[in-house]
Amino acid sequence: MISKxxxxxxxxxxxxxxxxxxxxxxxxxxxKVSGTYHYWLKEMGRYTDNIIHSKYIEIDKELRILDFACGTGYITKALLNKSVKYKITSVDQSNKMLEKLLDMNDPRVTAIQSDGIEFLETTNEKYDVIFFGWALSYFDHNELLMLFNRILKPGGILAIITNVEGTLDKIESIFLKVMSEKQKEVIKPMDIKLNLPKGKKGLVKWCNKYRFKALEVEEGEAFFSFKEPEELLQWLNVTGAAAGTRKIFKNYDEVKPSIIEKIKKEKHKNGAYEINHKFAYGIFRKE
Ligand SMILES: C[S@@+](CC[C@H](N)C(=O)[O-])C[C@H]1O[C@@H](n2cnc3c(N)ncnc32)[C@H](O)[C@@H]1O
Known part of the structure; x- marks a missing residue:
């Protein structure tokens, strides 16, 4: 008890x-995830399409667009297909994710490998639209929204889709239990929970604070079912959904059996192992 x-x-x-x-x-x-991230896109990309194809993103206008934390370029590529008039800057800190985007080699895209915050603090460019897909949890939202505000033109649009509180039900507590049992293996914790909004209402609240007015907001939840606990863990790892968790431990392979054992105990439901991805998305206008 005392040791806990x-x-x-x-x-x-x-x-x-x-x-x-x-x-x-x-x-x-x-x-590491760059080679398998397409598994995520295959299942979850359809939800990102809701912001890409929003009626608030004009098609026949020359727009300067920032695809922030662009990853392998799902949003960038869809935008290129949508209009020849868009000029897109795509920023991500992972070289390997960006390499997948650079495969297409389109002159309308400028790809920049940089930490997102560093980019926002130093760019002199102003944008009509910022797209921001599935990466809010990696940033301090206050810092980020303030910087988005700075680089958006007046009346500019922020299109965002993000995980929200309640996503990956029980996974955080599973990791905490494993950490408590394998204390000697723990290097450092993760603070991702602090960066997830409480559903669409939470997202609106965060954005309003930085003078982004909601034009359209929605929320949703997707479920995936696996026969074995190992498959669930593999999904978390190959999609990037659990990105960062390996870095908690000195030797991930050493703690992996304990993680699987806990998944087996806590995630078993109706003969299968189910995982949920809870999210919200919205289009906001800078006032
Ligand atoms: C889940 S992926 C989302 C990729 C893309 N937006 C999409 O919708 O498919 C998260 C991305 O955020 C990037 N990322 C995380 N922290 C970052 C940071 N501090 N600066 C720039 N990119 C970051 C990762 O490298 C990764 O490509």
Whole structure:
């Protein structure tokens, strides 16, 4: 008992000192995921389409668009097909994810490998539209929304889709339990929960604070079912849904059996292992 209390105190201290899974860790993790990220897109890309094809994104106008944390370029590629008039800047910190985007070699796209915050702080460009898909959890939303505001033109559009609180039900507690059992293996915690909004209402609240007015917001949830707990864990790893979790531990292979055992216990439902992805998306206008 005492050792558990001591352990949680230590984790709390690391969170306060920001000794947590960091930008560099995520860069490495997404480099690794780049070859399998298409599994995510195949299932979840359809939800991103809701913001790409929103009526608020004009088609016949020359637009300067930023695809922020663009990954392998799902949004960028769809936009290129949508209009010849768009000029797109696509930014991501993972070289390997960006390589997949560069495959298409289109002069309408400028791809930039950079930490997102560094890019936003230093660019002199102003944009008509910012697209931001599935990466809010990696940023401090206050810092980010303030910087988005700075680089958007007056009346500019922010199109965003993000995980929300309640996504990956029980996965965080599973990892916390494993960390508590394998204390010697733990290097640092993750602070991702702090960066997820409470559904679409939470997203609107965050955006309103930085003078982004909601034009359209929705929320949804997708479920995936697996026969074996190992398959569920593999889904989390190959899609990037659990990006960063490997960096919690000294030796991931050492703790993997404990993670699987906990998934087996806590995620078994109706003869299968189910995982949920809860999300919200919206189109916002800078006032
Ligand atoms: C889940 S992927 C989303 C990719 C793309 N937006 C999409 O909708 O498919 C998250 C992306 O965020 C990027 N990312 C995470 N932290 C970042 C940072 N600090 N700066 C720039 N990119 C970052 C990752 O490298 C990864 O490509």
């Amino acid at each position: 209390v001591w352990f949680y105190l230590k984790l709390g201290y690391k969170l306060i000192k920001k000794e947590v899974v960091n930008r560099e860790d995520y860069r490495g993790e997404y480099d």
